[in-house]
Amino acid sequence: MTSNKEDYLKVIYEEGGLEQAVPNKTISEKLDVAPASVSEMLAKLDKQGLISYEAYKGSRLTEAGLAACIDVVRSHELWEVFLMRHLGYSWREAHEDAHLLEHVAPPRMVDRLDAFLNYPKTCPHGSLIPQNGQAPDRLHLMRLSNLSEGETAVIHRVVEDGTLLDYLERSGLQIQKAIQVLSIDDYEGPVSFLQDGNTITISFKAATQIFVECQNIISQEDGQ
Numbered sequence: 001m002t003s004n005k006e007d008y009l010k011v012i013y014e015e016g017g018l019e020q021a022v023p024n025k026t027i028s029e030k031l032d033v034a035p036a037s038v039s040e041m042l043a044k045l046d047k048q049g050l051i052s053y054e055a056y057k058g059s060r061l062t063e064a065g066l067a068a069c070i071d072v073v074r075s076h077e078l079w080e081v082f083l084m085r086h087l088g089y090s091w092r093e094a095h096e097d098a099h100l101l102e103h104v105a106p107p108r109m110v111d112r113l114d115a116f117l118n119y120p121k122t123c124p125h126g127s128l129i130p131q132n133g134q135a136p137d138r139l140h141l142m143r144l145s146n147l148s149e150g151e152t153a154v155i156h157r158v159v160e161d162g163t164l165l166d167y168l169e170r171s172g173l174q175i176q177k178a179i180q181v182l183s184i185d186d187y188e189g190p191v192s193f194l195q196d197g198n199t200i201t202i203s204f205k206a207a208t209q210i211f212v213e214c215q216n217i218i219s220q221e222d223g224q
C-alpha cells in the first residue's frame with residue numbers, strides 16, 4: 001500500500017468514518033488535494049473494499065479499511081509522544097514529523113517504541129492510541145464552542161492541523177485538564193475560559209476544533 005492511500009484512510013478514520021460518512025470536501029481540505037483527485041482515489045478505495053462510498057454523503061471505513069490504517073495511526077501517535085517527550089518538539093512539529101516516521105517504521109520498532117514510552121493511552125493532542133489493532137471506543141465529546149458560559153468541561157482532544165496546533169499551544173491551553181467557560185462573545189466572537197487559574201482567550205473558530213467532555217452533562221446523567 002502506498003502512503004498516499006494510507007493517508008486517505010487515516011483521514012477518514014480521524015474524521016469519524018467508522019461511525020458516519022465523511023464528506024469529500026473534508027478529505028480534500030485535510031489532505032490539501034483537489035476535489036477531482038479525491039473523487040478518483042475514493043473510487044479506487046471503494047473498489048478495493050477499503051471504504052464504502054455513497055454519492056453526496058461520503059466515505060465510511062470498512063473493516064478492511066480500518067485494518068489497513070490502524071497500524072499507521074498507532075505508529076503516528078506513538079512517534080508524536082516520543083518526539084515531544086524526548087526531543088523537545090512542539091505540538092505542530094511532532095504532528096508533522098510523525099507523519100514522516102509513521103510510514104517507514106517497521107512493526108517491531110513501533111512495538112518497542114510503545115514499550116519504551118510505557119504504553120501511552122493518548123497522543124500529545126489527545127487522540128486515543130489504538131491497541132491490538134482495534135479502534136479505541138470513541139468518547140462522546142462535544143465542541144468547546146458549543147458550551148455555554150459558566151459550564152465546566154475537560155479538554156480531551158484538539159484537531160491536528162499545523163497552524164491550529166501552533167495557535168493553541170501558544171494560547172497555553174492544556175489537554176486532559178478541566179476548564180470553566182467565562183464568556184463566549186456574540187457573533188462568534190472570542191471564547192474565554194479559565195484553566196488552572198489562568199484565563200485563556202481563543203477565537204471561536206479555534207474553539208470549534210477542540211473536543212471536550214462536558215461535566216454538567218455527566219452530573220445530569222449520574223442524577224437520573
Ligand SMILES: [Zn+2]
Nearest residue numbers: 076080095160
Ligand atoms: Zn498527528
Ligand SMILES: [Zn+2]
Nearest residue numbers: 080123124125
Ligand atoms: Zn496527535
